[in-house]
Amino acid sequence: NAGVTQTPKFRILKIGQSMTLQCTQDMNHNYMYWYRQDPGMGLKLIYYSVGAGITDKGEVPNGYNVSRSTTEDFPLRLELAAPSQTSVYFCASELDGTASGNTIYFGEGSWLTVV
Amino acid sequence: AQRVTQPEKLLSVFKGAPVELKCNYSYSGSPELFWYVQYSRQRLQLLLRHISRESIKGFTADLNKGETSFHLKKPFAQEEDSAMYYCALNAGGTSYGKLTFGQGTILTVHP
Numbered sequence: 095n096a097g098v099t100q101t102p103k104f105r106i107l108k109i110g111q112s113m114t115l116q117c118t119q120d121m122n123h124n125y126m127y128w129y130r131q132d133p134g135m136g137l138k139l140i141y142y143s144v145g146a147g148i149t150d151k152g153e154v155p156n157g158y159n160v161s162r163s164t165t166e167d168f169p170l171r172l173e174l175a176a177p178s179q180t181s182v183y184f185c186a187s188e189l190d191g192t193a194s195g196n197t198i199y200f201g202e203g204s205w206l207t208v209v
Numbered sequence: 210a211q212r213v214t215q216p217e218k219l220l221s222v223f224k225g226a227p228v229e230l231k232c233n234y235s236y237s238g239s240p241e242l243f244w245y246v247q248y249s250r251q252r253l254q255l256l257l258r259h260i261s262r263e264s265i266k267g268f269t270a271d272l273n274k275g276e277t278s279f280h281l282k283k284p285f286a287q288e289e290d291s292a293m294y295y296c297a298l299n300a301g302g303t304s305y306g307k308l309t310f311g312q313g314t315i316l317t318v319h320p
Contacts, residue, residue: 135312136310139307
């Protein structure tokens with residue numbers, strides 16, 4: 095099992111460019127999440143998905159879009175990148191959303207800088 | 210809305226000393242609390258959850274609803290405990306696995 099895999103690990107974007115952060119998991123988990131972590135701050139939820147074809151907004155969704163066409167993949171798209179989106183992005187997955195009983199698995203993170 | 214506060218960004222102790230990482234939360238319901246840890250060059254991983262009332266790697270944490278706290282404690286710190294620690298809260302119910310994280314505390318254990 096590779097667990098949760100994110101690509102790319104590092105990326106520099108120019109203001110106004112677009113890009114997609116890829117996330118895939120091979121654990122057949124239904125629930126997937128995207129968090130961002132700004133310097134000195136805790137992780138904040140951007141979007142989440144409870145299954146293929148179902149997505150919903152988290153705490154900080156503005157400037158992002160997601161899709162969940164398969165159970166394995168949960169890409170995060172940045173449209174019109176802005177310096178405020180400079181952050182570390184973490185993808186995570188979980189079997190069925192019962193955090194008390196399950197373990198949430200995180201990817202290694204993707205460092206994004208917008209200049 | 211729920212909130213998690215970790216008042217210390219940095220915490221340094223010597224090997225063998227007791228360590229306590231503080232976590233306070235605000236939430237009107239019955240939360241589920243967790244501690245996550247990120248060792249150098251590793252991914253974020255679950256350390257322990259309050260509902261299990263377990264001890265992992267010598268760490269324990271007790272949920273104190275009166276003080277709305279979930280402090281992480283270890284009686285004798287080891288060098289390998291050096292890491293970033295995050296306290297996190299899940300509101301339960303239809304919140305699924307969505308977590309609210311504190312800012313994190315960097316623990317350094319000196320030899």
